[in-house]
Amino acid sequence: MIRTICRSALLACTLTSSIALALDAGAESVENYSGCGCSSGNLRYTHDQASRFIDRIDNWHTRKFWFADGNAWNSDLVEMDLNVGGTDDYYGDGVHILFISGHGGYSGGYYYGYLCKSAGYNSCSYSTSRTYLGENAGQAYSTNTGKLRFLILATCHSVEKSSASSEWGPVFWRGKDLMYVMGYSGTSEDSENTDEVGEEFAQYAAGDKKTLKQSWFDAAREAFSSDVPALITHGTSQADANSRRDNMKLSWTPTGNSPSWVAWSWKD
Secondary structure, rough: EEEEEEEEEEEEEEEHHHOOOOOOEEEEOOOOOOOHOOOOOOOOOOOHHHHHHHHHHHHOOOEEEEEEEEHHHHHHHHHHHHHOOOOOOOOOOOOOOOEEEEEEEEEEOOEEOOOOOOOOEOOEEEEEEHOOOOOOOOOOOOOOOOOOEEEEEEOOOOOOOOHOOOOOOOOHHHHOOOOEEEEEOOOOOOOOOOOOOHHHHHHHHHHHHOOHHHHHHHHOOOOOOOEEHHHOOOOOOOOHHHHHHOOOOOOOOOOOOOOOOOEEEEEE
């Protein structure tokens, strides 16, 4: 059985088989911000990053979607149960692995991601103040529990080394099953040097079964850019958080425990 996952435009359609693989994976990217009514500034290589990620991860896991430009919505990272136009239950929180490439920022303790507007969420950005991912039953806004475990944000300021705890700690508290966030501290490069980062990460983490830490750092290092890759996770103790930070792989499953500590790392 083959089914088509579509979002209003043909470029967002992908084919997936009914053969169940280990994890569901999705990707979103924006290059043409002006085309969706946003003044964030157009980019050139985000589609390369996202498409190469989803094409490579599809060798081992289940490709669910790649949404690009006007089909990549900020609402996909906004909690649906907040009733502000979020669509995370269907998309951002409807897969286990999510790769996003576009603009990003940090302000007031929150990460800001910049994708495109949608009919129900008329904003050019979302912030982690409205992000609830991987919720378990009984947690806030868990009418529909979340699936997301691993989030890769190939954007600027997505895991700031000086403030990663305030940036992502509350998000981990709101959704126990969100286990690991990978991104960049400071600005990230939009160039042909970085177009293979998503593909390389997928190969290392899924194909070679390396740790997430090694996979993300190695993928960024091979880009020969000045980007500073960073990552953060959580645990029930300092030792547990540190162990998860250094040893977690895509094969790890959520424990259902509330986080007591966060641990993060970066590679200058």
